Amino acid sequence: ETGVTQTPRHLVMGMTNKKSLKCEQHLGHNAMYWYKQSAKKPLELMFVYSLEERVENNSVPSRFSPECPNSSHLFLHLHTLQPEDSALYLCASSLDRVSTDTQYFGPGTRLTVL
């Protein structure tokens, strides 16, 4: 398997549930990212990890909790979400955090919060 994979592809959860999104990259990259894509808004950067260390948290509410156990895997733990958190959550990776590095995106998880 190659590229960036994400599971699950679709997730429906209630506001009191706890769930996790998983991302795996098979590209040997050192940087991984979580983005949120809502209707009619630009892609929003949520978190950045470089060499398994969180280097950026873009004012994301604490109900979103990222985890990067190794350079190939990235998780986004979700708890007590709100309906406005419904969106497409995209994972991406790049070789390093250099401005010229291309980011490769996974297929995304479509999240619906009831």
Place this chain on the structure above:
Amino acid sequence: QKEVEQNSGPLSVPEGAIASLNCTYSDRVSQSFFWYRQYSGKSPELIMSIYSNGDKEDGRFTAQLNKASQYVSLLIRDSQPSDSATYLCAVTRNGGSQGNLIFGKGTKLSVKP
């Protein structure tokens, strides 16, 4: 002021025509510029990257960058119905946040047969 601005469209062109997509950015220290294509329900896919002023061509696609005017564009020659998608412009900067992509809202392109 929005950091990266694009006309949301839809931009409609006939098959075989040239589609011209435009993007402006507000931060003069922006270093790298990317065009991503996103089909409905799919994730963004890189089409072109450009780092210096001028034109860069790849097949039917040409990216144009003018840093003085803070403007980057994407031309698609001989447009095909399969080019119908949303095109996202993104920029990155050097410095503390280098590597972080800042996206525009995207321009929806429709190529009519």
